[in-house]
Amino acid sequence: MRLTKLEHAALSIEKSGSRLFIDPGKFTTPITEAAGTVAIVITHEHDDHWTPEQLTRILARNPKTPIFTTPSAAEKIIAADLPDIGEVIDVSAGESVLVGGFDLAFFGGEHAVIHSSIPRIENVGVLVEHGALYYGGDAYSAPEGVDIDVLAVCANAPWMRIAESMDYIERVRPKRVLPVHEMLLAKVGKTLATTRLRESAERAGALLVDLQPFETLELD
Structure with missing residues (x-):
């Protein structure tokens, strides 16, 4: 997949x-x-x-x-x-x-x-597929008791602080983190957001995967 x-x-x-x-x-x-x-x-x-x-x-x-x-x-x-x-x-x-x-x-x-x-x-x-991917849309809800391979996490939005996305990663503890929802960011802002999300991913024992548009990732 x-x-x-x-x-x-x-x-x-x-x-x-x-x-x-x-x-x-x-x-x-x-x-x-x-x-x-x-x-x-x-x-x-x-x-x-x-x-x-x-x-x-x-x-x-x-x-x-x-x-x-x-x-x-x-x-x-x-x-x-x-x-x-x-x-x-x-x-x-x-x-x-x-x-x-x-x-x-x-x-x-x-x-x-x-x-x-x-x-x-x-x-x-x-x-998707019992935990291969979870994307919460514009909210930080997540299934409990599910091992998630890839967690799609908002990098920027009018409704969020980066601290909330960082806490979300550390609460869910997926295997991999995929930043999304980033098109309102300039390059320097995207780099900063990705850096912060990577810090939380590492604390949660996860790998941050910084896919660029149209790049692909194999799912477990």
Whole structure:
């Protein structure tokens, strides 16, 4: 099984000729390599995690691909009236599904607080293949009692401090750490964030894997 890091929050996972996309949003280069897509996961409704244009590109090559997301994001996706759209499926914490050979389980429930004046929205994290990958979306929820190979960790966002991502790594203690959600950072900021995340990964006995866009990683 192979993971490809796209820009920002977007990830692609390939297994036995099938492909899963997670969070193809507006800070990600237009997706054109999408053959074999069997499922799309969108952790929440913000447009840096999905856009109608990105979904249209994927669905044009894979009509009727199911999309798994929160109820509020599902409403927005359905309202976009995309060509080739199939089932848009509401998911919440505690649910799991087997789709196209991928075992997915969902955790969390709410987006991290941005500011007291901004209402919190729904957010789900996704566990792929019983712990091969976990990505919490825009929150620090995580499954308990699960050995996680790769933990995708936010490097930057308006809702976070780097200390929170560092604490998250040390709490979850995965085998490997993958920084994501970084497209608002200049090069010097990305370097600093990666350095801090690496320090926490080392304290947790994990390896930080600093994938650049379109680089790949083999998953356990």
